[in-house]
Amino acid sequence: MNELLRRMLFLPEQASTFAQDVDHLHYFVIIVTMVSSAAVGLVALGFFWKYRRRSEDQTTPFVAPTAIFEVLAVSVPLAFFLAWFAIGFRDFVKLSSPPPDAMDVYVMGKQWMWKFAYPDGPSSVGVLHVPANRPVRLLITSRDVIHSVFIPAFRVKMDAQPGRYTETWFTATKPGRYQILCTEYCGAQHSKMWGEVVVMAPEAFDEWIKEQQRGLVARADVLADESQVSIQGSLAQWGKQVAVAQGCLRCHNVSGTESATGPSWVDLYQQPTRLADGREIIADEAYLTESMMEPNVKIVAGYQPLMPNYQGKISGPEAAALVEYIKSLRSDRTQQATGGEE
Numbered sequence: 001m002n003e004l005l006r007r008m009l010f011l012p013e014q015a016s017t018f019a020q021d022v023d024h025l026h027y028f029v030i031i032v033t034m035v036s037s038a039a040v041g042l043v044a045l046g047f048f049w050k051y052r053r054r055s056e057d058q059t060t061p062f063v064a065p066t067a068i069f070e071v072l073a074v075s076v077p078l079a080f081f082l083a084w085f086a087i088g089f090r091d092f093v094k095l096s097s098p099p100p101d102a103m104d105v106y107v108m109g110k111q112w113m114w115k116f117a118y119p120d121g122p123s124s125v126g127v128l129h130v131p132a133n134r135p136v137r138l139l140i141t142s143r144d145v146i147h148s149v150f151i152p153a154f155r156v157k158m159d160a161q162p163g164r165y166t167e168t169w170f171t172a173t174k175p176g177r178y179q180i181l182c183t184e185y186c187g188a189q190h191s192k193m194w195g196e197v198v199v200m201a202p203e204a205f206d207e208w209i210k211e212q213q214r215g216l217v218a219r220a221d222v223l224a225d226e227s228q229v230s231i232q233g234s235l236a237q238w239g240k241q242v243a244v245a246q247g248c249l250r251c252h253n254v255s256g257t258e259s260a261t262g263p264s265w266v267d268l269y270q271q272p273t274r275l276a277d278g279r280e281i282i283a284d285e286a287y288l289t290e291s292m293m294e295p296n297v298k299i300v301a302g303y304q305p306l307m308p309n310y311q312g313k314i315s316g317p318e319a320a321a322l323v324e325y326i327k328s329l330r331s332d333r334t335q336q337a338t339g340g341e342e
């Protein structure tokens with residue numbers, strides 16, 4: 001039944017845990033609306049025939065619907081709309097809540113290609129390798145204009161915006177190769193801005209990533225060339241270099257003591273933070289990036305708005321590296337992420 005409907009509606013293959021949920025809602029909406037509009041059309045045709053004018057002096061009788069008919073005419077469509085909203089909202093919440101154990105991949109769009117980087121090293125252009133049956137979170141940004149990552153077989157789509165991070169996640173279900181498309185008109189080559197997800201069996205993926213890391217060690221001395229934006233070594237290690245080069249550590253300390261100029265980076269990631277305007281936010285990737293690019297949007301309570309704006313001064317991958325570096329700064333040594341101390 002599922003397969004038949006999928007083919008009838010020309011939907012792509014279902015290759016993630018979201019695909020069935022999204023398609024079931026799609027079938028529900030399509031079937032109800034198609035059946036209803038067909039019924040309305042047929043009844044209208046029948047009435048044209050049944051109530052046609054039979055003579056020149058025939059008058060139209062006055063018909064008043066009963067109260068129960070009016071109540072039904074409003075409540076039945078309303079019930080369907082509310083049901084669709086409830087199901088859609090449930091799916092949306094699921095799509096917006098990556099599980100904590102998801103594997104992170106940084107995605108950067110630029111005219112006109114996709115780049116992917118794993119926190120522990122490898123990066124690639126155009127091809128995203130992921131394991132099957134494990135949740136993967138995409139942290140998405142753009143180096144120039146707005147793009148949008150769309151993986152039709154997974155039924156996930158998320159905008160890529162310069163200067164900030166957006167996120168989405170999926171669990172791929174079937175090894176194979178699936179298209180990645182850009183769905184935001186981004187210039188002359190927009191229609192050619194595609195990539196590919198390669199879903200691998202989990203063991204094959206582990207093998208692949210080890211292979212990639214071995215390759216990285218071999219070319220560890222090659223510097224990240226901005227025109228190539230190949231991200232070398234551990235992102236967190238690179239982030240530390242960026243922090244030193246950009247002078248971040250003059251105001252932010254990484255030793256765990258508070259300083260007067262800027263908030264400490266130790267344990268900052270995922271920490272609830274009170275702002276000067278009274279709001280409380282969680283210091284996630286989106287907040288950390290925004291603080292680099294538009295520092296005056298959210299001022300932490302107790303600090304002055306002294307932070308300079310780094311929009312245009314640090315690139316998307318450098319911002320990603322800084323975020324990874326901050327994420328690696330945990331006071332609990334057992335939680336230390338990849339190479340943050342190095």
Ligand code: CUA
Pocket residue numbers: 109112146147148182183184185186187190191193
């Ligand atoms: Cu990138 Cu369209």
